Amino acid sequence: MEIKVLQNILGANEAIAAQNRQLLDEHKIAAINFMSSPGAGKTSLLLQTIKNLKSKVKIGVIEGDVASKLDSDKIKGEGVAVIQISTGSSCSLEAHMISLALKDLPLTDIDLLFIENVGNLICPAEFALGEHKKVVISSVPEGDDKPTKYPLIFTETDVVVINKLDLLPYVDFNLNNFRRALKGVNPKVKIFEVSCKTGEGLRNWYSWLLSEVKAITTR
Amino acid sequence: MEIKVLQNILGANEAIAAQNRQLLDEHKIAAINFMSSPGAGKTSLLLQTIKNLKSKVKIGVIEGDVASKLDSDKIKGEGVAVIQISTGSSCSLEAHMISLALKDLPLTDIDLLFIENVGNLICPAEFALGEHKKVVISSVPEGDDKPTKYPLIFTETDVVVINKLDLLPYVDFNLNNFRRALKGVNPKVKIFEVSCKTGEGLRNWYSWLLSEVKAITTR
Numbered sequence: 001m002e003i004k005v006l007q008n009i010l011g012a013n014e015a016i017a018a019q020n021r022q023l024l025d026e027h028k029i030a031a032i033n034f035m036s037s038p039g040a041g042k043t044s045l046l047l048q049t050i051k052n053l054k055s056k057v058k059i060g061v062i063e064g065d066v067a068s069k070l071d072s073d074k075i076k077g078e079g080v081a082v083i084q085i086s087t088g089s090s091c092s093l094e095a096h097m098i099s100l101a102l103k104d105l106p107l108t109d110i111d112l113l114f115i116e117n118v119g120n121l122i123c124p125a126e127f128a129l130g131e132h133k134k135v136v137i138s139s140v141p142e143g144d145d146k147p148t149k150y151p152l153i154f155t156e157t158d159v160v161v162i163n164k165l166d167l168l169p170y171v172d173f174n175l176n177n178f179r180r181a182l183k184g185v186n187p188k189v190k191i192f193e194v195s196c197k198t199g200e201g202l203r204n205w206y207s208w209l210l211s212e213v214k215a216i217t218t219r
Numbered sequence: 220m221e222i223k224v225l226q227n228i229l230g231a232n233e234a235i236a237a238q239n240r241q242l243l244d245e246h247k248i249a250a251i252n253f254m255s256s257p258g259a260g261k262t263s264l265l266l267q268t269i270k271n272l273k274s275k276v277k278i279g280v281i282e283g284d285v286a287s288k289l290d291s292d293k294i295k296g297e298g299v300a301v302i303q304i305s306t307g308s309s310c311s312l313e314a315h316m317i318s319l320a321l322k323d324l325p326l327t328d329i330d331l332l333f334i335e336n337v338g339n340l341i342c343p344a345e346f347a348l349g350e351h352k353k354v355v356i357s358s359v360p361e362g363d364d365k366p367t368k369y370p371l372i373f374t375e376t377d378v379v380v381i382n383k384l385d386l387l388p389y390v391d392f393n394l395n396n397f398r399r400a401l402k403g404v405n406p407k408v409k410i411f412e413v414s415c416k417t418g419e420g421l422r423n424w425y426s427w428l429l430s431e432v433k434a435i436t437t438r
Contacts, residue, residue: 025401038256038340038369066341068367087373091310091341120341121257122285137296141360141383142258148287151258151337152308158357164360170389 002218013048013127016095020130025103029060030216031113032209033131035153037146038119039162043071044196045205046114050078052206053112057213060110062101064093065120071116081106083136093122098130112213133212139164142170144178147185155185165195183187188194231289232346234374235314239286239349242321243332247277251428254351254372256365257338257390259303259358260382262290263415264424269297272331276432279329281320283312283337291337300324317349332431344372352431358383360390363397366404370409374404378425384414 024031034042050059059084063072072084083101096114105113111175115131117124134157138146141164147154154160160182162175175193182189189207194201243250253261269278280301283289291303302320304312317334324332334350336343345402352375357365359382366373373379379401381394394412401408409427 029241037258037338038365039358062265065368067370068364072366074250078256089341089345091339094317118311118341120294120339122337122339123342126308139258139357142256143288145289146257148289149284151286167360167386167389170386 009146009158010126013055013095017128017130018097018101020095021132022079022103023107024130024132025216027106027107028217029109029110029113030133030212031115031129031131032118032138032212033115033134034123035117035121035124035157036137037121037139038121038144038181040119040142041196042116042119042137043074045137045161045163045194046116047074047078048196048199049114049183049206049209050075050080050201052202053209054080055080056210058109060113062098062105062113062150064097064116064168066090066118081110086143091120091129092127093117093129094127095129112209120168121150121153125156131156132216135159135161137161138162138178140167140173143183144173147178147181151185154182154189155187157189159190159192159208162191162193163196165200166195166197230294232314236347236349237319239314239321242326243349243351244435246320246326246329247436248326248332249327249352249431250285250334250338250348250350251431252334252343252344252348252353253356254336254340254353254376255338255356256340256358256361259356259361260415261335261338261356263292264356264380264413265335266293266297267415267421268333268425268428269294269299271421273297273299274427275330275429276330279319279324279332281334282322283311283335285309285337292437302330306337310339311335312336312348313346314348316381324411331428331435340369340372344375346379348400351435352377353382354379356382357397359386359392360372363394364400365391366397366400370404371394373401373408375406376405376411378411378427381410381412382410382415383414384419
């Protein structure tokens, strides 16, 4: 019975996600769903990305948190459109929350929409939001076993950004082990290896984002 | 309607948690619920603790993961009783899972039971398991804003272990900011500051655990 309730919720979610996707497509907005553990660096990567790309593309942000406006306050400082969603006890953003946020965003003035999900490696894997691409940020101090321990989110994602490369000398994290575990659950995944602190590897990430925007705006 | 379903689930969970607690009390077993983000160091702290205390007290472990037996295999190497629970898509251990695991553990031969929850800062805060104490492990690379961003789990816990102190020189983490944010949501919380890598601070943690065992076995 619990399972049936969950299936109903997920079924309703898929339908609203499809509506969101249609609205985004009509406005030629590329939408990226950022997912990670707490503290892996979603907001840091977002801030670096906005600083670097805001002169090239029009950016919007939906910030999801169980509580607090700490992250959206940081984003607002960059002068881009941002909507904060407080999920309360919900462990993931859900499509109906995005649907409401899209009503409040200036859609005609956005090319690239970042949706920063709640910090969690489990629940966000279950809820489609209408995004075009899913991105998981995984940080070096979390350990190289995470794709094996949390397979669903790593299986479903299009991209994994390995962040905090600058900490490699100080922790037990083997990049080859991580890549092998990740490719084992998701052979087609795209991987970027970066440090938001030193800037290492970010240029490839920016190029990929711009190619995603181009793919949507020119079709 | 969603909320009512959730309330029913949580109500049923509380009842089973109370039964677990009674069983643990009858056997004079001190039970500790370990909660954290993925990769904060629950398993590392557990391994260090078992190595140090297994000659002094009889230890049992319940390992919760959404997938994989990586952690329970590590624990088994230490020669203590361990039960693996695979939660599937569930983002927390729940009382009925613990109830089943307790049936399979040699309860008369355990003084101290560690329950390692699923790596998640949101869901485990909602599900009582029957434990005597809740412990959150928070690691330095996650950032000092976590008590503000995930208030429920930090409000409900009895103890916070700040782990990976050895990484303080390499990341932006202010211990005073963390302590202030934590005391803001939970004035009575007990704090240990440790590094499982260097061993720093672990002696106080071990003493506290032994005092918890003593409190239960002598009452």
